[in-house]
Amino acid sequence: MQNRGATFVSAMPLVRQAEVDIQDPEAVRKLVKALGPGPFSIVLIFFSPETDLASFSRQLKAEIPWGRVMGCSTAGELTSIGYDEGKIVAVAFPVEHFGVETLMVSDLKNCVPNDLMGGLVRARQILSQRYPQFPYEFAMLLVDGLSEREDELTAALASGLGPVPLFGGSAADGARFEKTLILNGRDIIENAAILTFFRTDCPVKVFSYDHLQASEKRMVVTGAEPNARIVTEINGEPASVEYARQIGCDVADLNDSVFAENPVVVRVGGRHHVRAIKSAEADGSMHFFAAIDEGLVLTLAEPQDIVSHLHGALGGLAAHSAPEIVLACDCIFRRVEAEHRQRKGDVSELLRAHNVRGFSTYGEQIGSIHVNQTFTGVAIYPPGSDFDREPLPADMVPVT
Structure with missing residues (x-):
């Protein structure tokens, strides 16, 4: 199902979501309009590897009004219809509910991960000082999926995170495995990673599971x-x-x-x-x-059966309160399996019903470990939600 040129925006303002076809000549302007005026602490953008990068870059420089924009290329997108392709997906976090700080790694191949500890600690301290009213926190890592540095980077970063739960995804290039890209502001670069710390008044649950x-x-x-x-x-x-x-x-x-x-x-x-x-x-x-x-x-x-397992896992996350959004990093091999077993439509229906957004990856990060073939992410709940009493499925890895 392709909705060329169409955009979608959530009716709920807590976390804004929008998507647009990469062929739309006004793609970024339509994303900006659909997300609304903000202000936003950060906007995450996941873009198809088929995106015309020259045009996309020009549009970003001309149309983006926000201060912080981060994202990456994909092996497929998770949109309002579930598994999707050929889209640019945006997820925006309003300042009323979210505060963020970012740590940029601009040269992964020559980076010594332990040298990042000072910046990591400073980012956490700044965030806690600026947003003492927000009791919940998590961190998201986006990293070049062809760098082959994810294991080392994730392990090193985890030692400086303290109690902050970390999840993330490796940028992808569809099925080509040639060029994976990180979006930092208006710049599209290779050989890079971005760690984003979030503080919020929304309860969150970071998770990772496989079937x-x-x-x-x-x-x-x-x-x-x-x-x-x-x-x-x-x-x-x-x-x-x-x-x-x-x-x-x-x-x-x-x-x-x-x-x-x-x-x-x-x-x-x-x-x-x-x-x-x-x-x-x-x-x-x-x-x-x-x-x-x-x-x-x-x-x-x-x-095991990917559909029944996903149904149980997402149902567990929504047992006491439905998440406002599930921000997810889903391994490319899960999509490949769903397509091969002709279950893509069933998986997509579950992703749509539970308001999942994100992208298909070349690998996922959870805590101190770089993993594969998982569905990993964070469920974000409305302030005041009651979800702590419900146990997660036994094969899930709760980080909070």
Whole structure:
């Protein structure tokens, strides 16, 4: 379902939402009009990788009236119809309910994450001093999804966050894996990350979950290039050959759908986390989306029904009070699986019904961990909402 040129805005003013087709020559102006006058503490913008960047950049410089604008490119958008493509999505946070501070990492490849600690602590202190009336807080990280620095960056940042729950997503480039972009103000850049701290009078719940069940099939990484996230050998055999044998597939048939439906997980902190496979190479190696190393035990996992699992998870978040919005980072492989299993429409209906906005990613961040194949984000509730008594589903990871 495509609504070319159409915009959407929530009737509720607590968190404003709008979307527009990338082909609209007045896309940014229509977003600005749909969101309303503000003032906003920050506007998040997630844009399709098919966006004409030259035109988008010109429009941003000419039309954006707000001070803080952050965002990234996507592997698909989460809009008012659920899974969507070819859109620019904006989520705006009014100053009446939200205060923010941002920390920019402009050169990921040469950044020493521990050097960011001073700026991180200062941002938190400034925010608490400026908005003492807001009792709730969380942090969102947007990071270049081809940088291969997410694991190191997330782990380092977590040590300086204190009690602030962190979630985030890796910028994406559809299915091309060529260029992933971060939006900082009116500038569109590569090799960057942005950490945004939020304080608010709205109760929030940061979460991360997947619909995967670990099996009894285990493999050991016996050859790897950790810095490049490449596995050369599994169980002493060429990685792709052994992986294909374990799942009962021909090496020539390995593709994104196979990877999505036959994920491998590792046990970290008492819980299994996906190490998503990016590609199988001609030399028998495999490229991953997250940290990998020799000696790591990989366990094959089996997806449960993605629709029923999502229904239970989103229902749990809304058990006592419906969120104003669920801001989400959804792994590209979840979308791939939903499409392959012909469940995309059902997933989209759930996302629409629960007012989910965000984007499909090349990876997600939760707390100190970079993960894959999850639905990760924050549920934001109206002030005074009662939601603490309801337990989350057992396989969810609550951070608050």
